[in-house]
Amino acid sequence: EVQLVESGGGLVQPGGSLRLSCAVSGFTFSSYWMTWVRQAPGKGLEWVANISPDGSAKQYGDSAKGRFTISRDNAENSLYLQMNTLRGEDTAVYYCARSTDWGFDYWGQGTLVTVSS
């Protein structure tokens, strides 16, 4: 059974940092692109970043460029999102998802990040 479990969310002050993790099981993690998608409260989905199977290629959405870093550890079957210089508008549920050529076929349950003083 494919499972993706996010962790690391919480309350952080504006300007602060947070590192999200996504533990994966049930498929060969090292063979897939992986993605982070976020959803602000009451809003729609927004693609944040993705990473190639070997970690050599990374792509970021406009809101993440320069502040967020996606990474992975294939030995640990884990995906990460390092978020720096956080702003109020980064408040959202962050989902990790398995990527395919045409979209995202498996999603985690999400972890809530709240940026507030």
Add this chain to the structure above:
Amino acid sequence: QSGLTQPPSASGSPGQSVTISCTGTSSDVGGYNHVSWYQQYPGKAPKLLINEVSKRPSGVPDRFSGSKSGNTASLTVSGLQAEDEADYYCCSFAVTNNWLFGGGTKLTVL
């Protein structure tokens, strides 16, 4: 790059059909068959409904179908059931090597 355009709401009675549109540009929806649709219930993670414009993953009822014409993709839900009441999102790959989502459509079963 802006997101894809969806109507904020749609509705239909049980047994009817409803179609939700998703409009982009030639740089995303119109340029690729990498269009997918997701269903999301309140407080839950999105679930893949349709991939590659019109393909249903295993386990998705055949009441859900997808299509595309030009820069607009569509999701049709036939034989509406109460359990179909949810938010629906389209998504497309874009020429800038990123992924775009629609703003979402809240489907109400009357």
